[in-house]
Amino acid sequence: MVHTCVVAGCRNRRTPGTTLSFYRFPRDSERKQRWIAAVNREGWVPNDGSRLCSTHFISGKQVKNPRSPDYVPSVFTTAPLSPEMKEPGALEILDKQEARVEAANALLFLQGQGRSAADDPRQEERPGEREREDLVEDSASSSLSTDEDDDDKEPLNNCKRGKFAQASDVPVNFDDTLKALKKENQFLKESVEKMSLSENSLRNDAEKVKFYTGLPNYFVLETVMWLLAPHMDGMKNVKLSKFQQLLLTLMRLRLDLRNQDLAYRFGAKVGTVTRTVHRMVNIMSSTLVPTAVFWPSRAELRKNLPASLRASHPDCAVIIDCFTVPFEEEQPQGGLSGPHGVGSSCNTLKYLIGVAPQGVVTFVSRGVMGNVSDKSLAEGCGFLCKLLPGDVVLATRNLDIGESVAARGALFKIAGACQEEGCGRSEGSPPPDTASETTSVQRHVERVISMVKRRYAMLTGPVESPFTSASERTSTLSTFDKIVQVACALNNLCISAAPLE
Incomplete structure (x- = not known):
């Protein structure tokens, strides 16, 4: 069956060998109106044969999650509508294959009505009726199997159970789900932050500072960083921040970790770690040592x-x-x-x-x-x-x-x-x-x-x-x-x- 996209200026058609998908308009009224508004054809109303191709979705397919950008088509070109272009629904309604699909839908609807009546205790199931019903269902399923629309498959499965779409689905409270996901996300962020070697993870943890650097608290570490930072501007190292370079060097001195170990911890190459340690040692030797290791005056010694x-x-x-x-x-x-x-x-x-x-x-x-x-x-x-x-x-x-x-x-x-x-x-x-x-x-x-x-x-x-x-x-x-x-x-x-x- 040939389907043509209803978007103005889009000439995509379902032809043999094409990889495009064609979607029917949603049955949900609110979502359907949003699709119609996105198509933006003044005074136009879709019919059962109207289809929208997959090129108008960001990911190349529709998504039923309301929070997804592909819940509604959003990719459109500004090509003008060709005057020769006719309403796609007019041709499709006349198509024999479409007629078979509509007939199958009608049979399925009648089938559902028949089952509802069969549930009445006053009626008895006739011999062979169950086999005919299965046959009709299989026939309808084979007629609809060529349609790539996910909305077609879902009501078909429901009809096999004798139910219509989403009639018995349990409602989902998306607000509660969103709150739970936000809480979980925050917890995971805090856990990762505690395990990382960053300024925030050391700021309020004096024991962690002492273990990794030997310094008594974060204030002293921050003071050392403030003293060394102006001399680190010439160091071309885009992989590690200034704080990471200092922390890496202090961990090398404090824990005597191998360069390969530090490379794994900081996500850098061994060569980067080696160069960083030598550079930082040179900077601290010329900047920090004269400030902290000096011979005091005699008056200061006696005091x-x-x-x-x-x-x-x-x-x-x-x-x-x-x-x-x-x-x-x-x-x-x-x-x-x-x-x-x-x-x-x-x-x-x-x-x-x-x-x-x-x-x-x-x-x-x-x-x-x-x-x-x-x-x-x-x-x-x-x-x-x-x-x-x-x-x-x-x-x-x-x-x-x-x-x-x-x-x-x-x-x-x-x-x-x-x-x-x-x-x-x-x-x-x-x-x-x-x-x-x-x-x-x-x-x-x-x-x-x-x-x-x-x-x-x-x-x-x-x-x-x-x-x-x-x-x-x-x-x-x-x-x-x-x-x-x-x-x-x-x-x-x-x-x-x-x-x-």
């Missing part, structure tokens, strides 16, 4: 001197110690080496750290590979240049730098050994409690060093080889040296820096 040291060491300027970090493998030729030509006979990096009496890291040396002595490290890292005449340098063990410190007019003291000859204790000063002082100072230094390592697991090693090479041609510091300094700077931003008790 914040813990009470336990005021009597025994009122001029204490710093407490020093050394710590080592292992690295993964032997360095290639031209890698990092000791300041005095010391080779990498031992696969460790050695650092000297200086801690103010109140527990703030004030000095970190660059890493030296190999079996270098504490004295060589202290004399070659620039630590002695920070001392002023009269300063007292404390240590929990002998670092063999007493003469070098004395050359600066300062005093080197080993806690608990001040009563020994040559300890440098001034005459008339009260002798300290040797055992308690040694334990107190030693715990203090060890606590600060272990706190930095616990807070940033990357410092526990082993160090990956790409981090042990010089990060820039103009810099003598390796990337890992900068990481150690950045970790100490971030540690100083925390509320508790293990004050000396």
